[in-house]
Amino acid sequence: MNIFVCVKQVPDTETKITPTGDGSFIETASIKWIMNPYDEFAVEQALLVKQLNPAATVTVLRVGSVKDTEALRTAMAMGADDAALVEAADNLDSYSIAKALKGAIQKTGKSPDLILAGKQAIDDDALQVPQILAQMLNLPSVSVIVGFELSGSALKVRREVEGGALEVYELATPCVLACNKGLNTPRYASLPGIMKAKKKPMAQYSLADVGVSESDRRVKYSQFKLPPEKPPGKKFDATDAGKQRELVSQVVGLLRTEAKII
Amino acid sequence: MDFSLSPEQNEIRELALKFARNEMLPRAQEYDEAGTFPREIFQKAWELGLINTCIPSAFGGSDFSSVDSVIISEALAYGCMGMNTSFMANDLALLPIVIGGSEAQKKTFLTPFTKEFRIASFCLTEPGNGSDAGGIRTQIKDGGDHWLLTGEKMWITNAGYADLFVVYGTIDPTLKHKGISALVVDPKSPGVELGKKEDKMGHRSSDTRAVRFNSVRVPKENMLGNPGDGWGIAMSTLDHSRPLVASSALGGAQRALDLSVQYSKERTQFGVPIAKHQAIQFMIAEMGMKVEAARLLIYKAAWLCDQGIRNTEIASYAKAFASDSCMQITTDAVQIYGGYGYSKEYPVEKLMRDAKLIQIYEGTSQIQRLVMARELLK
Ligand SMILES: Cc1cc2nc3c(=O)[nH]c(=O)nc-3n(C[C@H](O)[C@H](O)[C@H](O)COP(=O)(O)OP(=O)(O)OC[C@H]3O[C@@H](n4cnc5c(N)ncnc54)[C@H](O)[C@@H]3O)c2cc1C
Numbered sequence: 001m002n003i004f005v006c007v008k009q010v011p012d013t014e015t016k017i018t019p020t021g022d023g024s025f026i027e028t029a030s031i032k033w034i035m036n037p038y039d040e041f042a043v044e045q046a047l048l049v050k051q052l053n054p055a056a057t058v059t060v061l062r063v064g065s066v067k068d069t070e071a072l073r074t075a076m077a078m079g080a081d082d083a084a085l086v087e088a089a090d091n092l093d094s095y096s097i098a099k100a101l102k103g104a105i106q107k108t109g110k111s112p113d114l115i116l117a118g119k120q121a122i123d124d125d126a127l128q129v130p131q132i133l134a135q136m137l138n139l140p141s142v143s144v145i146v147g148f149e150l151s152g153s154a155l156k157v158r159r160e161v162e163g164g165a166l167e168v169y170e171l172a173t174p175c176v177l178a179c180n181k182g183l184n185t186p187r188y189a190s191l192p193g194i195m196k197a198k199k200k201p202m203a204q205y206s207l208a209d210v211g212v213s214e215s216d217r218r219v220k221y222s223q224f225k226l227p228p229e230k231p232p233g234k235k236f237d238a239t240d241a242g243k244q245r246e247l248v249s250q251v252v253g254l255l256r257t258e259a260k261i262i
Numbered sequence: 263m264d265f266s267l268s269p270e271q272n273e274i275r276e277l278a279l280k281f282a283r284n285e286m287l288p289r290a291q292e293y294d295e296a297g298t299f300p301r302e303i304f305q306k307a308w309e310l311g312l313i314n315t316c317i318p319s320a321f322g323g324s325d326f327s328s329v330d331s332v333i334i335s336e337a338l339a340y341g342c343m344g345m346n347t348s349f350m351a352n353d354l355a356l357l358p359i360v361i362g363g364s365e366a367q368k369k370t371f372l373t374p375f376t377k378e379f380r381i382a383s384f385c386l387t388e389p390g391n392g393s394d395a396g397g398i399r400t401q402i403k404d405g406g407d408h409w410l411l412t413g414e415k416m417w418i419t420n421a422g423y424a425d426l427f428v429v430y431g432t433i434d435p436t437l438k439h440k441g442i443s444a445l446v447v448d449p450k451s452p453g454v455e456l457g458k459k460e461d462k463m464g465h466r467s468s469d470t471r472a473v474r475f476n477s478v479r480v481p482k483e484n485m486l487g488n489p490g491d492g493w494g495i496a497m498s499t500l501d502h503s504r505p506l507v508a509s510s511a512l513g514g515a516q517r518a519l520d521l522s523v524q525y526s527k528e529r530t531q532f533g534v535p536i537a538k539h540q541a542i543q544f545m546i547a548e549m550g551m552k553v554e555a556a557r558l559l560i561y562k563a564a565w566l567c568d569q570g571i572r573n574t575e576i577a578s579y580a581k582a583f584a585s586d587s588c589m590q591i592t593t594d595a596v597q598i599y600g601g602y603g604y605s606k607e608y609p610v611e612k613l614m615r616d617a618k619l620i621q622i623y624e625g626t627s628q629i630q631r632l633v634m635a636r637e638l639l640k
Contacts, residue, residue, distance in 0.1 A: 188310050189277055190277075191277065192311050194274060
């Protein structure tokens with residue numbers, strides 16, 4: 001059984017984001033990179049499947065810059081068998097990333113039985129890659145899954161929908177699943193795991209190697225800038241009982257015209 | 263010269279910090295208040311390979327360097343200095359076996375610690391002999407085919423939960439240091455009597471007790487080295503363990519610094535965040551300076567240890583500087599928090615209580631200065 005897990009490396013959640021001087025991207029020099037938290041659920045699910053099917057292999061894939069390989073190393077330290085990295089700028093669009101992932105899977109020469117990913121990456125929050133990848137591979141996909149049961153090639157997954165309701169899907173492998181929090185509890189990479197990961201193979205490709213070119217870009221970023229700073233809140237003195245009525249209508253008026261929330 | 267950590271050391275640090283943040287920090291206050299021994303957390307850390315860092319790979323360990331071990335200890339202490347005292351006590355007890363044990367003893371006593379979760383205690387201090395460890399009274403008598411151990415130990419970390427003790431005693435008190443010898447003792451042996459759990463100011467989740475040995479029979483093959491080798495083994499153990507203990511103070515100090523930075527930006531007085539007041543800035547600057555200096559001293563002491571170069575002097579600098587700095591930094595953290603800092607609702611009072619112990623155990627700050635002066639003036 002060939003399991004692929006797509007992981008993205010994203011800035012640590014505590015990072016203070018600053019756009020570059022020309023606004024073309026964000027400053028990356030001092031960023032601490034971590035594995036996208038939703039991808040940890042995907043890695044864990046793959047490892048749980050492997051525990052029950054010792055012959056299964058888990059390959060982690062990532063498209064991004066080579067400077068840090070934190071996410072892939074972490075996944076291998078958790079227990080993935082090998083990894084492939086497609087070297088690319090960190091501001092690639094979802095379509096190109098999906099195409100690169102597809103190319104990387106083909107490069108391994110293994111036909112995928114299960115492809116897992118996080119439901120979204122917490123940096124650009126696009127929520128697109130798993131679905132585009134499924135479409136490109138002509139495979140079924142379910143996203144935002146919180147439950148997973150596999151027997152043979154029959155799969156039952158649960159996904160959360162608005163209002164807390166659950167949808168249950170039955171489908172067959174191969175397929176693409178995008179994982180949500182609640183699916184499992186990701187394990188820590190143990191220290192012996194970290195040591196072992198050093199010796200695990202990591203293939204490296206260029207975008208050209210996996211058949212992606214600049215013309216594949218569907219989305220170009222035009223500018224990165226921080227949202228305007230929030231103006232300080234307004235205070236109203238309501239100690240004078242005689243003026244309270246007037247104050248209330250003033251506040252309601254501002255909520256309508258300025259805050260535009262009613 | 264290169265001050266950077268290796269990629270693996272960075273990963274080790276990340277893992278230990280993640281563990282500290284997720285598993286230790288959220289429970290530190292509650293375990294401290296109730297004095298609960300953190301057995302499950304201890305075991306979970308062991309499962310991840312964060313415990314018993316001194317065991318060589320030949321006996322199932324991970325061959326961590328001393329620098330690796332201080333990186334881990336700092337991170338775990340960031341989660342809770344008290345829990346880390348229990349964790350470190352394992353290394354403190356196993357180090358004498360790593361340093362002074364025969365191959366057969368290492369195999370017998372170290373390997374089980376890599377196969378299953380086990381707890382150990384280092385028993386040196388006695389009611390009447392703390393700083394003057396050379397004056398210990400616990401007697402080791404030759405009983406023919408066994409040793410007979412009689413005496414009382416005090417302040418023994420992990421004693422109530424230990425699966426193994428390393429006990430220092432003397433074959434003849436008139437020989438002073440030259441009579442001191444080290445035995446590996448099974449805590450379940452007849453004649454071993456545990457005192458009550460001490461009700462402590464800080465590190466309340468770690469278990470500390472007196473232990474009495476009433477003519478305890480110990481197998482002959484459980485002596486580390488020869489009779490009289492104990493002092494050398496104990497001193498060498500301290501050279502290894504002082505950087506470790508210092509890094510625990512560093513972890514606590516780093517936490518106090520991080521909390522102070524955060525709180526001083528949030529708390530407003532006189533119309534501005536208190537971080538805008540220069541008096542607060544100066545306290546924070548002082549904290550940063552001391553944390554960084556302590557870290558460099560600790561890394562150097564550990565690095566010397568890894569190079570096989572005698573580190574007694576630097577290890578004492580590291581231990582005294584880190585623990586004294588931790589005391590100052592955590593005290594200032596309480597100051598920065600003001601009245602809230604004095605309340606158990608906020609995390610800094612615990613840091614201040616925990617800091618105090620590190621100036622006391624493993625050689626008080628005064629004893630470290632004696633060691634330094636002896637090294638400098640010899
Ligand atoms: C919570 C806790 C856990 C501990 N865990 C362990 C453990 O696991 N194993 C173990 O063996 N021990 C342990 N200890 C014991 C610890 O190492 C000793 O408490 C410490 O070495 C100090 O000894 P003492 O308490 O007898 O103080 P004393 O030696 O009586 O010292 C009292 C004071 O006199 C000062 N002083 C003493 N001699 C001199 C001198 N020559 N010059 C200047 N000042 C001096 C000291 O610095 C101190 O301020 C623990 C202690 C505590 C509190």
